[in-house]
Amino acid sequence: MTELALLQNVRPNAGSVTDILIQNGRIAKIAPEISDLPADVTLLDGGGDIALPGLIEAHTHMDKTLYGLSWQPHSAGPTIRDKVDNERRIVKKLNIDSAQRSATQTRLEIGNGSTHIRTHVDVNNERGLGYLEGVLATQAAFKESVTIQVVAFPQQGILASPGTEAYLNEAAKLGIDCIGGIDPSVIERDPVKHLDIIFGIADKHGLGIDIHLHEPGQLGAFTVELIAERTKALGLRGKVMISHAFCLGGVDEPYLDRLTQMLLDNEIAIMTHGPGQSVYPPILKLSAAGVILCTGSDGIRDSWGPYGNGDMLERVMWLGYRSNFRRDEELAIALSMATTGAAKALGVENYGLDVGCDADIVVVKGETVAQAIMDRAARRLVLKRGKVTAADGHCLV
Ligand SMILES: [Zn+2]
Structure with missing residues (x-):
């Protein structure tokens, strides 16, 4: 009919x-x-x-949003490690139900116009696959209303959190879209080993990669090179995203140009949410070069910070504000990061x-x-x- x-x-x-x-x-x-x-x-x-x-939320963490719960004053220290440790305490204290948390955020995002969401979901040696199963239940429950891509995310590291690698291997068999990663040097202290593990799992199961990279300047840029090398070697062109990539805003022009060429050659997408504190990727320069760019809320009212409302138009406004975009054509580029650019980054067809x-x-x-x-x-x-x-x-x- x-x-x-x-x-x-x-x-x-x-x-x-x-x-x-x-x-x-x-x-x-x-x-x-x-x-x-x-x-x-x-x-x-x-x-x-x-x-x-339809708007595309290209990076969030809906397994652990505290949106809709009673207000939690921010209590983490300044470093990534502080935030990881603080989160562990808070989710334990609140006994988070990831199915319920992710369903709440999904409704919020739909109400604000999202038709696609990519969410990272914590997989580690404390929660095992529990959070992932909760988010996969939400993905199935809302499948007629929003497309949810799932990244199995080792928030606490793989090498720094023994046992996590086995869970990621199990997660890869559950119909997820990507394997995640995080700061191979700062968190893991061994960038080659961390990247070889996540690329190995992705390659074995035919999945994409989406890696959180907060590492600054030369250190982060070196990691971008390692990611590009592996993307090329494994034929994962067009299936890899680097989230945050603060380093792209912290290297000199000639080095940025070389990194940009690596991103283009391997169709590696860059996600930035317009961070409040860090340097971050130069959007206009990368956009002009043809790099695939997208944006997302990142954590919404969770232990990492009190911001976020699941409105991608608002995220686009913040991105424009942070980038000092004033002209309509600049704002159009910011919007493309929640529409056409994000569709390319997530491999959304018929968009x-x-x-x-x-x-x-x-x-x-x-x-x-x-x-x-x-x-x-x-x-x-x-x-x-x-x-x-x-x-x-x-x-x-
Ligand atoms: Zn994130």
Whole structure:
């Protein structure tokens, strides 16, 4: 049976007013005032607002968000190690249920217009695969409403947390998308060994890689080189992401150019959430060079910090603010990191507002895209494959 929906009176990417006909979850036709449709077509009123492709949350940690729980004052010390140790204490104290935590964040993100999410999920020798199983349950429960990619993430290290490697190997068999990694030098003290383990698991199971790299300057840049070498050697071109990559903002121009070429040659994507403190990748320079860029909330109100609300338009605004973007065309680049750039980074197929694409669409008020980012009005409609998942800022699933 053919399912038809007509999204009327919208402006794709703030262009001219049109209708979008959706057939069996895909965009079938884009034209003004589409008529002569069967009586059972579902009519959706876009109110003259902007239609954007569904927003993509490319990096978060929904297994351990504290969003919706009673307020937890931030209690961690300044270093990554301090935060890892503090988190261990807090999640134990609160007895976190990752299925419930991830479901809460999923609804939050859907209400704000996300149609795709990549989440890292802790796998370690204390929680084993428990958190992963909880998030996989959420992934299955919401599969008609949002696409969730899962990264098995050794937050506490692999070498620094004995037993974790075996859990990652088990995790790889559970239908996940990527193997994660973290600071091979600062946390692990042995970058070659750490990277060989995670690339080995990914290669064996045909998975992608998404590695947290907070290491600064030359140290982080050396790790980028090691990642690029392994990506090439194992033929993982287009399947590797480096999250944060602060080092790209902390090396001199000629070295940055060499690293950029390595990223391009291996189609390694870069995720930045616009960190409040660190130097971070130079977005305009990397974008002009053609590097695949995306953004994400990172942790939302968890033991790592009190920020975040699962609104990717707001993340885009913060990214623009942090980067001193003022011009519409600069803000458009920031938005692309939560739309088309993120789709490339996550390997999302049939993405966009063209005929034949999946009807993953968010409708939001604004005269221009830049204004929509600044106003961040409640999303009028959110569609996943043509089905309404949120209206007026509220998740309906
Ligand atoms: Zn993260």
